Amino acid sequence: MSQALTVRQAETLITALRTGQNLDEAVTTLRLDLAAVWSTARTHTRLAVALAGRDPDTDIERARAARGDFLRLLALGLPAARAELAVGGNIGTWRGDDPAYSRACVAASEAAASYASRDQGRMTPQVTRRFLDRLRTPGTTVRTAAAAAGVTNTAIYQRRRRDPGFADAMKAAQAEARGAANA
Structure with missing residues (x-):
């Protein structure tokens, strides 16, 4: 595999391309190795x-x-909830806006299903504890606490609807955070 470009080389090439130089001209002018350009583009x-x-x-x-990035993470076997946390986007909105993209997400997930771990993104006791501990911090939102625990806020709200004990624990944690903020 070819040596990757340095960050500076990549940024200089991007600037050249943005200002209208064609690739061959820019690579020659900047004295870059074309194989290194393609190698770098794989992750840049x-x-x-x-x-x-x-x-x-x-x-x-x-x-x-x-x-x-979301599709790549799905294809690598990351569950959708964790991939959503990694890219920091509202994937449900994206998928609803574009049926072709939604189909691509399903295809990427299905392609990875044979080697993806089944335990990722689950509301284990450890995840629940991390979530509730973070939720007790003043000013912390459900989304932020969920991200800190490694799950989506959607998973939290689904659990809250299904599990009255968890719903009570969430209310108690939020009340504790409000009390600490007002102290």
Whole structure:
């Protein structure tokens, strides 16, 4: 495998591409190895977007990159809940907005199903304890506490609906956080 570009080389190449240079011209001018460019693009999202001829610093490209990252994580066997935490996006909205993307998510998950761990993203006693401990911290939201515990807020709300004891524990933790904030 070819040596990857340095961060500085990648950023300089992105700037050249954004200002209209074609790839061959930029690689020659910057004295870069083309194999290193492609090797770097495998893990450098901004470079990959620039190589595709688009500006990697626009909101639409950042959103497109996050969707791509989510699909990659699903294909690697990460459960959707953990992949959503990793990319920091609202995947349910993305999937609802784009049926083709939703199908791609299902396909990536199914492709990884044979080697994905079944225990990831579950509300184990340890996860529940981490969530409730974090929720007791003043100013902490359910989303933040869920992320700290390694699950999505959707998983928390589903558990709260199914489990009255957990719902009571959540209320108690939130009351404790409010009490500590007012002390």
